[in-house]
Amino acid sequence: MSTQKRRPTGVQAHSRREFLAQSGMLAAASTAALSGMVRAHVAEDPTIRLALIGCGGRGTGAVGDAFSVPGAPVRLHVMADLFQDRLDGSLNALRTNFADRMDVTPERCFTGFDAYRKALDELRPGDIAILATHSVFRPMHFEYAVQKGVNVFMEKSFAVDAPANRRLLRAAEESEKKNLKVGCGFMWRHSKARQALVDRIRDGAIGDVHTLRIYRVHGPVYVPMRAPNRNPIEFQIRAATCFNWVSGGFFIDWHCHNVDQACWVKDAWPVEAQAMGGRCFAEAGNNFDHYCIEYTFADGAKLFAFSRHMNHCWETYSDYVHGAKGSAVLMESLAQPNPRIYKSQRMDKSEIVWQYPEPDVNPYHAEWAVLLDAVMNDKPHNEARRAGLANLAALMGRMAAHTGQRVTWEEAMNSEFQYVDDIDHLSFESTPPIQEGPDGLFPCAIPGVTNEI
Structure with a gap:
């Protein structure tokens, strides 16, 4: 369940794999955090089995990140994806790089919607x-994982x-009630450099925060x-980032990182949003290709x-x-x-007046160190x-841009607009929630006409 897309162009267009190659670091703190781990996971078998559900770049990368944590008895046990x-x-990539950590048999490889x-x-x-x-499936999959009582690492975006x-x-x-350990793919919150800056801002280093600016432009x-003979559901799922019903669109799927990070600094969620956006080029699927969103917090x-x-x-x-009293750079680039x-x-x-004094840790590894420490030592971590509230903040911004309306937090939370009425029974025979026109192009939202609230 992964996307096929042309790589973004330009110097800032770093992929997850490029970032990992550039950083090449494991958090020293991660090692320290795990040095005293008590292997009390299962007395007779301390192995933590992983199930990889969604075998694209994010999922494959997450397995490698789990394997990076020292002292953690983690093995990949089962794999699942919509596409063989x-x-x-x-599977081939993971066997090449982590043969000794693989415990996947043909009988534990599953494909299809179930x-x-x-x-x-x-x-x-x-x-x-x-x-x-892709996030159209995330709530359904998370719900079943919680029912089964297993711990979860889920990638962004979330709905x-x-x-x-x-x-x-x-x-x-429900996962909180069951004391499950849940890590989410907002790895920047595990960045030591960002944590140090946020602590200083919270301590008043720049005075009361009145403005934040976040950019992802490439x-x-x-x-x-x-192609006429190509199944439309498969086609759109494989080009997920271009279709709002599959991934939320690229503002949700990509920019939710930055939205979450800004709200972390502010220690609050926005109460309303108004926005502008549009599409200049039809190659973006049914997305806008530009968004400009103004969020407002309760303090103005x-x-x-x-x-x-x-x-x-x-x-x-x-x-x-x-x-x-001042200003700050929260993130200069993805690489550092x-x-x-x-x-x-x-x-x-x-x-x-202050600058983080050293290269950052690898936050992809650090988030797994925290999760595995919690699993192995039964520490609270969820x-x-x-993640769901940060995703809602991103959705509120998209709603404002697509509808042309001012949207409040309550309106966003309670919206009944839904792309897929019955995701639990989606199949390749289903009618696509978004269909191309006679010219083969996909219609985008029309502010003032479109309703997502």
Whole structure:
């Protein structure tokens, strides 16, 4: 259940694998956190079995991240994906790089829409399910994992519309009641560099925060014309980022990281949003190719989110914070955040008063160190509720852009707009929630006409 897309262009367009190759580091703190682990997982068998559900780049990368944690007895036990070729590609890559950590047999490789159930049925309480399909399936898969009583690592994004988001939040509440350990793919919260900056901002280093700016602007996402004999459900799932019903669209699927990070700094969720956006080029599927969203917090502070995916335009992937007494760089680039604080609003080298003194840890590894420590030592750790609320904040921004309306948090939370009425019974024979026109192009939202509230 992964996407086929043209790589974004430009210097800022780093893939997950590129980031891991560039950073090449495991958090020293991760090693320390695990050095005293008590292997009390299962007395007769300390092995933590992993189920990989969704065998694209994110899921395959997450398995490697789990294997990176020293002292953790983790083995990949079962795999599932909608498509056989995706499962085979992931399995071959993991066997090449982690042969000694693989315990996957042909009998524990499942494909199809019900593959997730078969995979989860192979786990024991205390094992971990990696949920890395596209987010249209995430609430359903998470719900079943919680029913089975297994721990979860789930990749972002988490839901494509408000009803699905509420389903995820209900499952999150149930996971808390069961004391399950749940890690979510907002790895930046496990970045030591970002944590150090947030601590200083919380301590008043730049005064009261009044403005945040977050940017992800780089080359386009591309979807080709569908061949007449190509199944439309398969076609759209394989080009997931270009279709709102599959991934939430690229603002949700990609920019939810930055939205979550900004709300972490602010220590609050926005109460309303208004936005503008549109589509200049039809290659973006049914997405807009640019979004500009103004979020407002309860104290009047603003968060501005800029998302643009076009060729030959200025590019950056960065986040900034402004306060009454100064300003800060929260993230300079994906490869290294390089956070720093300025004594004024002028972000000039001469104005720097604090800068993180060393390269950051690898947050992809650090988030797994925390999760595995919690599983092995029965420590509280559950990020599901926060992930669902961050996803809702991103959805609220998309709703505002697509409808052209001011959208409140309550309206976003309670929206009945739904892309897929019965995701539990989706099949290749289902009618696509979004269908191309006679010209082969997919219609996008029309502000002032479209309703997502």
